[in-house]
Amino acid sequence: MSALIASTVHRGKSGRRTHLTIAVAGNPNAGKSTLTNAIAGSRLSVGNWPGVTVEKKSATFDFQGRKITLVDLPGTYSLSPYTQEEVVARDYLVHEKPDVIINVVDATNLERNLYFTLQLLELNIPLVMALNMHDEAAQKGFRIDIDKMALMLGSAVIPTVATKGEGIGRLMETAVAFADASETQRPAVVSYGEDIEKAVAAVAEQLKDHADVVSGHLPLRWMALKMIEGDARAIEHYQTEAYAALTEKAAHHLRSAHGEDLEALLADVRYGLAAGLTRETLRKPEKRKRELTERIDAVVLNRYAGIPIFFVAMWLMFKLTFDIAGPFTDWLDGIVAGPLPRWAAVLLAAISAPDWIVSLVTEGIIAGVGSVLVFLPPIFAMMFFITLLEASGYLARAAFVMDRLMSAIGLHGKSFIPLLLGFGCNVPAIYATRTLENPRDKALTALLIPLMSCGARLPVYVVFTAAFFSAYAVTVLWSLYLLGIVLAVLVGFLFKKTLFRGEAPVFIMELPPYRIPTAKNLMIHTWEKGKHYLMKAGTWILAISVFVWFGLNLPWGVEAKKESYLGKTGQIIAPVFAPLGFGTWEAASSLLTGVVAKEIVVATMGEVYAPGAEEKEEEASSFSEDVREITVSFGGAFVDAAKNVFSTFGVATMSAQEDEETAGLKSVLAKTFTPLSAYAFMAFVLLYLPCFIVLVAMRHEFGSWKWAGVTIVYQTVLAWMVAFVIYQGGRLVGL
Amino acid sequence: MTLADLKTGQSGKILKISVSGALKRRLMDMGVVPGTDVRVEKVAPLGDPIEVRIKSYALSLRRGEARHIEVEGTHSS
Numbered sequence: 001m002s003a004l005i006a007s008t009v010h011r012g013k014s015g016r017r018t019h020l021t022i023a024v025a026g027n028p029n030a031g032k033s034t035l036t037n038a039i040a041g042s043r044l045s046v047g048n049w050p051g052v053t054v055e056k057k058s059a060t061f062d063f064q065g066r067k068i069t070l071v072d073l074p075g076t077y078s079l080s081p082y083t084q085e086e087v088v089a090r091d092y093l094v095h096e097k098p099d100v101i102i103n104v105v106d107a108t109n110l111e112r113n114l115y116f117t118l119q120l121l122e123l124n125i126p127l128v129m130a131l132n133m134h135d136e137a138a139q140k141g142f143r144i145d146i147d148k149m150a151l152m153l154g155s156a157v158i159p160t161v162a163t164k165g166e167g168i169g170r171l172m173e174t175a176v177a178f179a180d181a182s183e184t185q186r187p188a189v190v191s192y193g194e195d196i197e198k199a200v201a202a203v204a205e206q207l208k209d210h211a212d213v214v215s216g217h218l219p220l221r222w223m224a225l226k227m228i229e230g231d232a233r234a235i236e237h238y239q240t241e242a243y244a245a246l247t248e249k250a251a252h253h254l255r256s257a258h259g260e261d262l263e264a265l266l267a268d269v270r271y272g273l274a275a276g277l278t279r280e281t282l283r284k285p286e287k288r289k290r291e292l293t294e295r296i297d298a299v300v301l302n303r304y305a306g307i308p309i310f311f312v313a314m315w316l317m318f319k320l321t322f323d324i325a326g327p328f329t330d331w332l333d334g335i336v337a338g339p340l341p342r343w344a345a346v347l348l349a350a351i352s353a354p355d356w357i358v359s360l361v362t363e364g365i366i367a368g369v370g371s372v373l374v375f376l377p378p379i380f381a382m383m384f385f386i387t388l389l390e391a392s393g394y395l396a397r398a399a400f401v402m403d404r405l406m407s408a409i410g411l412h413g414k415s416f417i418p419l420l421l422g423f424g425c426n427v428p429a430i431y432a433t434r435t436l437e438n439p440r441d442k443a444l445t446a447l448l449i450p451l452m453s454c455g456a457r458l459p460v461y462v463v464f465t466a467a468f469f470s471a472y473a474v475t476v477l478w479s480l481y482l483l484g485i486v487l488a489v490l491v492g493f494l495f496k497k498t499l500f501r502g503e504a505p506v507f508i509m510e511l512p513p514y515r516i517p518t519a520k521n522l523m524i525h526t527w528e529k530g531k532h533y534l535m536k537a538g539t540w541i542l543a544i545s546v547f548v549w550f551g552l553n554l555p556w557g558v559e560a561k562k563e564s565y566l567g568k569t570g571q572i573i574a575p576v577f578a579p580l581g582f583g584t585w586e587a588a589s590s591l592l593t594g595v596v597a598k599e600i601v602v603a604t605m606g607e608v609y610a611p612g613a614e615e616k617e618e619e620a621s622s623f624s625e626d627v628r629e630i631t632v633s634f635g636g637a638f639v640d641a642a643k644n645v646f647s648t649f650g651v652a653t654m655s656a657q658e659d660e661e662t663a664g665l666k667s668v669l670a671k672t673f674t675p676l677s678a679y680a681f682m683a684f685v686l687l688y689l690p691c692f693i694v695l696v697a698m699r700h701e702f703g704s705w706k707w708a709g710v711t712i713v714y715q716t717v718l719a720w721m722v723a724f725v726i727y728q729g730g731r732l733v734g735l
Numbered sequence: 736m737t738l739a740d741l742k743t744g745q746s747g748k749i750l751k752i753s754v755s756g757a758l759k760r761r762l763m764d765m766g767v768v769p770g771t772d773v774r775v776e777k778v779a780p781l782g783d784p785i786e787v788r789i790k791s792y793a794l795s796l797r798r799g800e801a802r803h804i805e806v807e808g809t810h811s812s
Contacts (some may be wrong), residue, residue, distance in 0.1 A: 078764035082757040111790050112766050261755060267763035271771075293793075297777070306780040400795050404781035407797070413784075506800060507784055508761055511793040 019067040020179045021096070025089060025120060026104030027113050028075035029393075029512035031132040033057075035104050035162035036072040037524050039172060044072070046528045048703055049088045053439055056088075063172060071098065077112070079119045081233035084439060093123050094219065099179035100126045102171065107137035107144060107159070108513070110282055114274040117153065118190060122222045126178040126185045127155040130171050134159035141285035149281045154188025163518045189221065192269050195257060199250040200224045206243055228254065229263045293393070293513040300397055310401045313394065314420055317385045322424040322455070323644030325377035327637035332377070334633060336370030339626035359553060360546070368545025371597065372538045375427050375693060376530055382421060382428035383529040384522060386435060389417070391517035395435060396509055403507055409492030410504060412436055415445040419488070422452030423481075426690055430697040431529065438505040443707050444495055446698055450690035450715060451488040453481050456598040460685045463602050467666040468675040476679070480686055487687070487718065499710070533700070540696045548596055566592060567608075580684065580720065581677030581727040591684070597691045602665070609668040676735045680727040687719035736808060738773060738787065738801040746774040747806035754803040766790040767804060 026032040036044065040059035049056045057072040073092060074085035081087060093101070103120055105113040120127055129149075137144065150157040156174045160167035178185050191197055203224040212218035218238060226234035227247045235244055251262060258265045300309055341362035348358045389395040395414065403413030414436050422429035429449045436442040461480055465473040496504075551565050562571070562585060570589030577583040577591075586608040594601040673681065689695075695708040702708075741747055749771045752759050766789050767773075776793065777786040784797045 078760070080757075080760050080764060082760060109790075109792050112792060115764070115766070261759070263760060264752070264763060267760065268768050271763070271766065271768045301777055301779070301786070303778075303780050396795070400779050400784060400786065401781075403797070404779060404783045407783075506758060506761055506797075508765055508794070508796045508800060510765070511786060511795050513793075 016066070016180055017099070019069070020100070020176060021069045021071065021098040022100050022102055022175055022179070023071050023073055023093060023096075023098035024102045024104060025073045025093070025116075026075060026130075027077055027106065027109075027116055029510060030075070030104045030106040030109075030113060031162045032072065032075050032104040033525075034518065034521050035102075035130060035132060035160065035168070036070065037521055038162050038165050038168045040070050041520075042524065042527070044524070044528065046532050049074075051703070052084045052088060053442060053702055054084050054088050055434065063176065066176065068176070071096075077116060079116075081231050083437070085437065087233065093120075093125065094222070095217075097217075098125060099182050100128060100175050102128050102130055102175055103155075104130045104132050104162075107131045107134050107142065108140060110144070111271075111274050111278045114277050115270050118270045118273055121153065121155075121187045121190055122219070122225055124186055124219045124221060126182050127153070127187045128171065128175045128178055129153065129155055129157045130160045130162075130167070131157050132160050132162055134167070135161045135164075140289070140291075143283040145281045145283075149277070152188065152277060152280065153190075154186070163521075190273060192266070192273070195254060196228070196266070196269060199228055199254050202250040203227050203243075203247050206247070207240070210238070210240065210243065212238055225266065229266050231263075291513070296514055297397070297511075300394075301400065306401050310398060313398070314417070317389070317417075318420055318424060320645060321381040321385050321421065321428070322378060323647070324641045325381040326644065327640035328377035329374045330640075331630075331633050331637040332373045333370065335630055336366060336373065339630060340370075341366050342626070343623065356553070360549060363553075364546045364549030365542070367549070368542040371545055371693065372534065372541045375425070376534065378425050378428045379431060379533050380526050380530050382432055383526045386417070386432055387522050387525040388517055390435060391515065391521060393512045393514040396511050399507075399509065400511065407504070407507070409489055410496030410500060411445060411448075411492065412438065412441040412505070412507060415441060418445050418449060419452055422449040422454060424455055426450055426452065426454045426694045427697050430694060430701055431533070433701065440500055440505055443702065444492065444500055446701070446707055447495065447711055447714070448488045448492055450694060450711060451484045451491065451687065453484045453686055454598070456691065457686055459599040459602050461682055463605075463665060464669070464673075464678045464682050467669045468673070468678045476682075480682055483683060483722075484686055487722070491714070491718070533697075537693075537696045537700045540699070541693055544692050544696070545596070548593075552593070562608075576720075577684075579728065580723040581680050582673065582684075584672060586672070587681065591688065594685065595689065595692055597693070598685060601685060605669070606665050609665060609672075676730040677727060680723040680730075683726055684719045684723040687715055687722055689715045689719075736806055738775075738804040738806050739785075739798045741773075741775045741806065741808065743775050743778055746772060746809045748772055748809055750805040750807055752804055758800065758803065762800070762804065765794055766792075767794075772809070773804075773806065 024032060024036050036057060036059075040061060043059040043061050044057050045059065047056050047058075048054065054074050058070060060067060060069045062068070071092065073089040076083070076086045076089050079086055079090040079093075081090075092098075101120055101123075103117050105117065117127075117129065131144065131146065131149075134144075146157045146159060156178060158167050158171045158174055160171055162168070192200070200221060204220050207213055207220060207223055207227075210218065210223075213220050213223065223234065223238060223240070227240060227244065228251055230251075235241060254262055254265065299305060302309075344361050344366060345358055348361060386395075389398065395417070398417065399413030401413070402416040406413055406415050415433075417435065418429045418432040420429075421432050426449050429452070430446055433442045433446050433449075436445060457480075461477055465476045469476045551569075554565050562568075566589050567585060570585040570587075570592060573592075574583050574585045574588040577588055586605065589608055590601045590604040593604040669678070689712045695711065698708040698711065699705050736747070738747065738749075749767060749769050751769055752762055752767065771789060773787050773789045775785055776788050779785070779795075784795050785801060786793055786795045787801075788794075
């Protein structure tokens with residue numbers, strides 16, 4: 001059998017394997033991701049585990065002349081078959097058989113962490129423990145007998161402080177040494193007590209000839225324990241149903257002595273052992289000091305102050321995210337709208353490219369690149385603040401404070417933050433759902449995000465309120481935001497009873513101690529998300545942008561917008577909007593282009609209602625002037641971002657200014673819309689399907705088009721019904 | 736008596752978990768095992784969920800979940 005294994009691994013001249021795989025496993029909040037960053041840093045690449053929405057981080061790099069693949073498993077408290085994270089972690093450990101496991105353990109919270117370690121030991125893979133936050137434990141007066149712990153676990157125990165990089169070198173050296181000696185360096189078999197061990201032995205005897213056990217693909221002790229626990233997933237997956245009957249005898253004996261629930265019995269035994277290990281190795285000071293975390297929580301989670309503090313924190317995060325991102329978005333937008341297409345046009349003219357190519361490049365491709373890039377600043381900013389909230393420990397508190405409210409519509413306390421971010425921009429909001437672990441919570445939150453009226457819808461409201469409701473513009477604006485929120489509550493209820501029927505996921509969540517996040521960690525997480533978005537979502541967005549360009553410009557050479565494919569499609573679908581009060585091809589075409597970005601509805605209206613009006617020749621500028629302008633405005637963006645940060649702390653002003661170019665549009669609109677149909681139109685713009693970037697983000701975050709598809713259908717139906725009720729209802733009461 | 740019946744500042748010892756399946760396993764994985772001491776530290780500003788201290792860490796759970804955890808009161812402060 002050893003010959004079989006030897007033939008499948010790469011060995012160098014010295015007989016050592018040249019490629020090692022290290023899995024990093026541990027509880028959430030144990031500093032696992034900080035430790036992984038300390039080892040692999042920017043070499044980490046982020047993706048999803050196949051078929052699930054769980055994030056996968058891995059890195060391949062050279063260490064002491066060997067190739068190392070480091071796989072960061074999702075943070076879990078157990079290897080039960082009930083959550084996606086746990087299934088991903090255990091399937092990886094059992095199927096991929098890493099050469100060694102680095103088990104990250106929070107030294108300040110030994111018992112619960114050791115409960116997980118015991119489950120890792122069952123897999124019979126060499127294990128090196130990173131006893132992390134060792135400094136924090138020492139500060140609390142904890143004394144941990146490291147040698148004794150190593151002896152009892154049959155593993156190495158290395159004290160580390162991941163945030164400072166302490167112990168990382170030794171940890172890696174030990175892990176590699178353990179991997180090299182993987183055939184002899186097996187972890188201890190911790191005895192689960194006479195009764196259980198007897199049952200394990202009996203089941204193992206039966207399982208011995210199972211093909212996967214013989215080939216070494218299935219750890220025997222682990223599988224025997226799973227069968228005793230009645231782990232349906234493992235039994236089904238390894239096709240051991242036939243063995244289940246044989247297990248029954250052993251299980252029956254256990255049940256008669258220890259009660260029916262053997263899964264609980266094993267959890268109980270593991271916790272008993274973890275408590276024993278902790279007693280043997282940890283000496284705590286007699287009196288427990290009131291910790292800083294408890295003192296902070298006394299204020300932050302206070303009955304009266306808790307909610308106001310939460311809202312202030314949320315307001316700051318929202319303002320800072322979009323205020324810092326705003327100037328950079330404008331800067332990128334400026335380049336993509338001005339100099340870039342100009343340069344491209346000049347270059348293409350130089351090689352005498354046909355007109356349609358020039359148009360495709362400047363209006364299709366460059367504009368497409370632009371729509372990818374403008375979302376980068378808010379995604380970076382969102383990720384920065386979300387990571388800050390998560391790593392500091394406040395995110396769990398925010399969920400604790402908000403859960404009562406959110407659970408009323410079937411959501412989780414953590415759903416509040418993505419929904420809030422939705423008011424700025426739905427795209428980063430979709431990505432912010434990553435903080436929700438449960439797939440159901442995550443999907444439901446993502447479905448409701450587009451009902452939060454994002455910044456891109458404001459220009460549409462501004463034009464229409466200025467044209468029809470100038471006397472009470474603010475009231476009308478607020479009514480639209482409120483409409484979105486009220487509908488989110490109703491739709492949430494509806495989905496809870498239909499698409500997401502069944503038991504609501506649990507809210508059993510650790511409130512980790514407050515910790516100061518390291519700058520390195522914040523940077524790495526922020527950068528990862530941005531990079532991931534650019535590479536994965538970027539290609540889709542670009543492709544769709546080019547597709548839309550064809551729709552707008554074909555057949556080539558059409559002068560009248562009405563004759564373009566877009567205009568023709570507008571003419572065909574216009575009757576659908578007739579009962580809503582805006583059944584014109586102009587309105588229909590504008591709504592169609594709104595799928596690119598909702599503010600484009602206004603731009604298209606400008607073109608179709610008042611063609612030629614906004615075509616102003618820009619002053620020609622030279623290449624060097626352009627470059628200077630871009631550089632200067634980049635500096636300006638920093639200044640603006642800094643100014644915005646300060647104004648965040650000052651008085652907030654709602655900037656609902658009117659653009660000059662839309663002024664002419666007002667008078668045209670007054671001829672084709674009534675105040676009633678204008679309001680119905682605004683409600684429709686609020687509610688109909690989100691821009692395609694949001695849909696791509698959903699695809700990207702959930703790994704399939706399913707939820708994006710549900711969004712398209714439900715929002716379009718909802719928008720039509722609401723606009724119908726507004727328009728026809730209004731007419732009935734004589735508006 | 737269940738964990739949901741304990742008031743802020745009160746402690747208890749866990750007797751059993753009166754639910755089965757995923758919820759029970761999840762609770763046990765988080766350290767809610769019979770014989771363990773537990774103390775209610777806080778109630779969220781809106782009355783739910785609650786924060787308890789167990790196995791020297793802070794755990795939050797909804798009252799609906801706490802109702803499945805049978806406890807005996809040890810002492811109140």
